[in-house]
Each structure stands twice: as C-alpha cells, then as structure tokens.
Amino acid sequence: MSESVLYGGQSTSRVRIHHLQQAKARGEKWAMLTAYDTYSAAIFEEAGIPVLLVGDSAGNVVLGHASTVAVTVDDLLVMTKAVTRSTKRALIVADLPFGSYESGPQQAFDTAVRMMKDGGAQAVKLEGGARVAPQIRLLQESGIPVMAHIGFTPQSKHALGGFRVQGRGAGAEQLLADAHAVQEAGAFAVVLEMVPAEIAGQVTKELSIPTIGIGAGVDCDAQVLVWPDMAGLNGGRVPKFVKKYADLRGELLRAAKEYADDVRGGVFPGPEHSFD
Numbered sequence: 001m002s003e004s005v006l007y008g009g010q011s012t013s014r015v016r017i018h019h020l021q022q023a024k025a026r027g028e029k030w031a032m033l034t035a036y037d038t039y040s041a042a043i044f045e046e047a048g049i050p051v052l053l054v055g056d057s058a059g060n061v062v063l064g065h066a067s068t069v070a071v072t073v074d075d076l077l078v079m080t081k082a083v084t085r086s087t088k089r090a091l092i093v094a095d096l097p098f099g100s101y102e103s104g105p106q107q108a109f110d111t112a113v114r115m116m117k118d119g120g121a122q123a124v125k126l127e128g129g130a131r132v133a134p135q136i137r138l139l140q141e142s143g144i145p146v147m148a149h150i151g152f153t154p155q156s157k158h159a160l161g162g163f164r165v166q167g168r169g170a171g172a173e174q175l176l177a178d179a180h181a182v183q184e185a186g187a188f189a190v191v192l193e194m195v196p197a198e199i200a201g202q203v204t205k206e207l208s209i210p211t212i213g214i215g216a217g218v219d220c221d222a223q224v225l226v227w228p229d230m231a232g233l234n235g236g237r238v239p240k241f242v243k244k245y246a247d248l249r250g251e252l253l254r255a256a257k258e259y260a261d262d263v264r265g266g267v268f269p270g271p272e273h274s275f276d
C-alpha cells in the first residue's frame with residue numbers, strides 16, 4: 001500500500017494545503033474535526049486528524065449561545081490561540097464569524113489577518129458562494145488560504161428559513177454554481193453542509209479542490225463533525241448527520257457524581273492526596 005500523504009511516515013512537519021490537493025488526486029479521504037481548546041486539539045492531532053477547524057460552532061458548544069450569530073472575532077481569537085499553541089502538525093483553520101467579512105474584501109482581509117497574526121491560524125473559512133467570491137479572491141491573492149462553506153450556511157439560517165437541506169431540486173444548479181465560483185475565486189477547499197449525497201458527489205467530481213462534507217454523503221473528499229457532537233458530550237438533540245463515537249457526557253457525569261459522593265462520604269481526599 002502506498003504511503004498516505006497526510007498521515008504518512010515519521011514526518012513531523014505541518015500539513016499544508018498542497019497535501020490536501022495531493023490526497024484528492026490519490027483518492028485518499030481524510031477527516032476534519034472542530035477544536036476550541038488545548039486538550040481537545042492536542043488529542044485530535046495525536047489521533048491523526050490532519051485539519052482542525054476553530055469553528056464558530058463554539059457559539060453553541062462552548063459559549064452557550066442558541067446560534068453562531070452572536071460569536072465575535074475576539075471569542076474565536078482566544079480559542080484559535082489555544083489550538084495553535086497546542087498543535088504542530090495539524091493545519092489550523094479559523095472560522096470568520098458572522099459580520100466580520102460580509103461587507104467586503106477589505107473587511108474580510110482585516111479579520112483574516114487577525115486570525116493569522118494574533119491567532120496563529122494557517123487558513124480561514126467563510127460562509128457563502130458566489131456572493132463572497134471577491135473576498136476569497138483578495139485573501140487568496142494576499143497569501144491567505146481560504147476554505148469556503150456552501151449549502152446550509154448556519155450564519156444565514158434566518159435568511160434560509162431554519163436548518164434545511166440545500167441544493168434539492170432547482171437548488172442544485174445554484175449549489176453547483178456556488179461551488180465553481182469559490183473554486184474559481186481561489187478557495188483551497190469547500191465545506192458542503194446538508195446537501196443531498198448525490199449532488200455532493202457531483203460537486204466533488206466536478207471540482208479540482210477537495211470537498212468536505214457534513215451531512216453531504218460519503219462521496220465527498222473529506223468529512224467534518226463538531227467534536228462535542230461526535231464524542232457525545234452534547235446532551236441535547238444532535239443533527240441527523242452526526243455519528244456518536246463516545247459517550248463523554250455519561251462518563252463525565254459519572255465521574256462528577258462519584259467525586260461528589262466521595263467528598264460527602266469523607267472518602268476523598270485520602271492520605272495519598274494529603275500532605276504531612
């Protein structure tokens with residue numbers, strides 16, 4: 001078997017966007033996860049996840065907001081710094097929050113520069129297709145790798161009418177046009193969120209850049225999930241596209257209860273946790 005370009009050998013150098021391009025050319029699929037803090041980022045890198053996204057899903061899963069709309073650049077900067085400090089192999093992508101790039105290429109550039117200079121990110125992600133092509137183009141020309149995000153774009157859920165699959169029926173044409181627009185503008189990869197599997201497969205075939213699916217079927221070049229969803233830390237309802245690989249909520253609940261019981265019972269701390 002040929003060696004993976006992403007997980008291969010003894011290499012300790014950083015995953016770069018050209019590695020993702022090579023992976024697509026070789027038909028090698030890869031996984032992306034979100035990360036928001038030091039322990040999770042280090043664990044995912046050790047697990048061989050080549051790309052980590054400091055997602056604005058932090059609004060939901062870290063900060064307790066009902067949506068990603070309230071998330072600020074400052075919020076994500078703190079988390080991006082934590083993630084970049086604790087990793088050295090994974091490619092770190094920072095989401096650009098709602099309101100920090102839409103008004104034009106200059107605004108997008110200013111925000112992206114903060115994520116790269118202060119945050120240490122190696123790439124940024126923004127939501128939208130043809131409508132953000134000018135932003136993608138300026139960033140790309142300025143040396144900032146851009147990941148695009150089309151299909152269901154959570155920052156515009158109020159405009160899209162809630163959490164809905166995009167690209168069905170007549171929407172397929174729009175989705176394909178957006179996919180081509182972001183590639184043409186210079187995006188190095190594109191997230192496809194909640195898109196019918198067949199359409200996502202078609203986009204993946206037509207594009208030369210990698211597609212990263214979330215609720216977009218198995219034919220994408222890569223997949224992404226929000227980590228507290230896939231690890232079962234999330235106690236609420238999770239979207240249909242989530243597969244639960246662990247029950248961290250149950251495990252943490254058990255540990256916290258046992259600790260509380262030990263303290264109530266005078267069992268903790270024991271002599272081995274105490275000083276003479």
Ligand SMILES: Nc1nc(=O)c2c([nH]1)NC[C@@H]1CN(c3ccc(C(=O)N[C@@H](CCC(=O)O)C(=O)O)cc3)CN21
Nearest residue numbers: 056057060061068154163164165226229238239240241
């Ligand atoms: N915890 C978490 N997971 C995510 O995947 C996620 C976030 N937060 N926050 C930002 C966006 C928002 N996303 C979401 C959130 C909810 C649904 C959802 O409830 N989907 C339903 C309805 C689908 C439909 O109506 O067709 C589902 O059952 O999948 C989907 C994507 C994806 N992102």
Ligand SMILES: CC(C)C(=O)C(=O)O
Nearest residue numbers: 034055056057191224
């Ligand atoms: C779900 C992924 C793609 C995302 O944008 C996020 O976590 O914010």
Ligand SMILES: [Mg+2]
Nearest residue numbers: 055056057095
């Ligand atoms: Mg996001």
